[in-house]
Amino acid sequence: MENTEKFTNNKQIITFLTEQFPLCFTAGSTPAKPLKIGIFQELASRLEGDERVSKTQLRGALRQYTLSWRYLHSVKQSIKRVDLDGNEGDEVSEEHAEHALKTLKESKEKAFANKKKVAPDATDKPKRAPKKVNIPSRTKKSFTKKEPVEDLSNFKEAVHAELKPSQAVKVILGKSPVSGVIVEIMKDDVQVQLDSGMTVKVKAKHLIV
Structure with a gap:
């Protein structure tokens, strides 16, 4: 067929x-x-x-x-x-x-x-944006460095009339006393050069010797 x-x-x-x-x-x-x-x-x-x-x-x-x-x-x-x-x-x-x-x-x-x-x-192909990967952030544990506590039992508060130039003293600044040397003794104030090189003018009551 x-x-x-x-x-x-x-x-x-x-x-x-x-x-x-x-x-x-x-x-x-x-x-x-x-x-x-x-x-x-x-x-x-x-x-x-x-x-x-x-x-x-x-x-x-x-x-x-x-x-x-x-x-x-x-x-x-x-x-x-x-x-x-x-x-x-x-x-x-x-x-x-x-x-x-x-x-x-x-x-x-x-x-x-x-x-x-x-x-x-x-070269004509559109560039794919880099795939973002979520990385869990690690929480940094802050460790507070404990500074040694200085024994100030042997020191006493300075008396203005007893202070002398070039005398080693400690200046009470903030929580911890800072070491320094008396540069000049004025009528009401005392000028002290700290170990860091900075010079400060303080009252005798802020000094210990």
């Missing part, structure tokens, strides 16, 4: 044409041949009773075949055109050869441009 299932796409129709007219239509690595001008009318006539393909489908498949790079490569000046049975006819004119070359060039440029859009260069 003959297969009467209708073709649904150009690829099926082109495969069908290469099987029905192998001396005219080629596929795969076999070089294509320039088709006879008016080949569509010849095809429509030959396939008029075939219910698998309509004239509209046939026209679309023929257009796809003749716009393929493989076919456009074959359309060169002085090459003989062929009919459905492979019989050679007129030669390809210079005008048609130039048109085929131009169409081929434009088709390739368009294809390469589309390919570049689909697969952009790696």
Whole structure:
């Protein structure tokens, strides 16, 4: 029983044409041949009773075949055109050869441009922000350094009248007394140079000796 299932796409129709007219239509690595001008009318006539393909489908498949790079490569000046049975006819004119070359060039440029859009260069890719990793912070334990407590039991509060220049004393500043040397004794105050080099003016009651 003959297969009467209708073709649904150009690829099926082109495969069908290469099987029905192998001396005219080629596929795969076999070089294509320039088709006879008016080949569509010849095809429509030959396939008029075939219910698998309509004239509209046939026209679309023929257009796809003749716009393929493989076919456009074959359309060169002085090459003989062929009919459905492979019989050679007129030669390809210079005008048609130039048109085929131009169409081929434009088709390739368009294809390469589309390919570049689909697969952009790696350098064009947006850089991903580094993934943030939450590292639990360690609470630093503060260790209070305990300063040795100085024994002040042997010291006594200074008496202004008993103080002398160059005498070693301790100045009560804040919590801990600071060592120093008397630089000058004034009427009410005493000027002391601390071990740090700083000079302070204090009352005698702030000194211990």
